[in-house]
Amino acid sequence: MAKELKLMKGNEAIARAMIASGTDGYFGYPITPQSEVMETLMAERPWDPKGENYTGMVVLQAESELASINMVYGGAATGKKVATSSSSPGISLMAEGLTYLAGAEIPCVIMNAMRGGPGLGTIQPAQSDYFQSTKGGGHGDYQLYVLAPSSVQEMYDFVFDAWDIAFKYRNPVLILTDGAIGQCMEKCYTRDNVPRWTEEERRANAPWGTWGKPATRGHNIITSLELESSRQEVFNQKLQAKYAEMKEKEVRYEALNCDDADYVFVAYGTSARICMKSMELARAKGLKVGLLRPITLYPFPTKQVAELATRVKGMLCVEMSAGQMIEDVKLAADCKIPIEHYGRFGGIIPTPEEVLEAMENKIIK
Numbered sequence: 001m002a003k004e005l006k007l008m009k010g011n012e013a014i015a016r017a018m019i020a021s022g023t024d025g026y027f028g029y030p031i032t033p034q035s036e037v038m039e040t041l042m043a044e045r046p047w048d049p050k051g052e053n054y055t056g057m058v059v060l061q062a063e064s065e066l067a068s069i070n071m072v073y074g075g076a077a078t079g080k081k082v083a084t085s086s087s088s089p090g091i092s093l094m095a096e097g098l099t100y101l102a103g104a105e106i107p108c109v110i111m112n113a114m115r116g117g118p119g120l121g122t123i124q125p126a127q128s129d130y131f132q133s134t135k136g137g138g139h140g141d142y143q144l145y146v147l148a149p150s151s152v153q154e155m156y157d158f159v160f161d162a163w164d165i166a167f168k169y170r171n172p173v174l175i176l177t178d179g180a181i182g183q184c185m186e187k188c189y190t191r192d193n194v195p196r197w198t199e200e201e202r203r204a205n206a207p208w209g210t211w212g213k214p215a216t217r218g219h220n221i222i223t224s225l226e227l228e229s230s231r232q233e234v235f236n237q238k239l240q241a242k243y244a245e246m247k248e249k250e251v252r253y254e255a256l257n258c259d260d261a262d263y264v265f266v267a268y269g270t271s272a273r274i275c276m277k278s279m280e281l282a283r284a285k286g287l288k289v290g291l292l293r294p295i296t297l298y299p300f301p302t303k304q305v306a307e308l309a310t311r312v313k314g315m316l317c318v319e320m321s322a323g324q325m326i327e328d329v330k331l332a333a334d335c336k337i338p339i340e341h342y343g344r345f346g347g348i349i350p351t352p353e354e355v356l357e358a359m360e361n362k363i364i365k
Contacts, residue, residue, distance in 0.1 A: 015040035017159035024080035027071035033179035034113035069097030079209025085111035099138030103224025107166035113182040116347040124347020125179035130324035152186035252295035261290030267318040277352035305332035314363035
């Protein structure tokens, strides 16, 4: 239930939602443009029994991103709700830990506030981590479940959704946002705090967890190591079946003005916000333009793009990158219609007018 309407940054919303959602632990390392996540948690002091925001949550600044992701591994392996956050170069450092978490089927939540790259790049917002987020990032055949918020309210709400998905599928969940949404301030409805799980609830929700061996069961072993090839193949098949179930049951998207559209923008996050205005400008000119906003980048709304491709004349993928999501859009559309990309790099955010001009020049002509 809604608790209170507040004005806050997207990064603050993530932190407050972690407290409210019953998160047991946060291990992170500061990096622009997401440092306010840890700063807000430190200010709220959820570990302090004398504070008004006390939940018992542990908040710790690790010595590096490598340390923080492995602290997540250790804490989450006990069935606790454990989270971290970072920004592009920091997520790269966490890549090995992410594939270990996925390989050990450990639920956790990670937030990436993307910034421009490659390398250290810029601290300004970008969307050039799509490949890293949806095509692995680390080694091996694994997937993260990836949510892409486009508002401060979704930054808050998606933390609750992420915990549900993480424990339902025993899989890491990535909230993929960017510096613009993380830094912008908007109204946000908060919720009453969800009590952290009791020991009994934790064992019921995470019977696989490592908390000691009672006499009533055998050992619980958390590992991603399997040296027997035939058994490793069976495990990989199990993972692929899990990802297939996600694709069948957990795809999320938003379609705006697509029912009568001749042309469609495909965009997520900040780019989707821009495209909403571009769509209004197009409609004012008599152009029937809609917007498909993927909310889950993995699993991608493939069926929805494929269906649109049977009845629109063209699509423009708008990304703050050189063009990454467009590959999934083209695969889904199966080359049935023209699909082009428009984007700015290096932390530059395109204007709605630029995006509409690109639609007119590249697709409508």
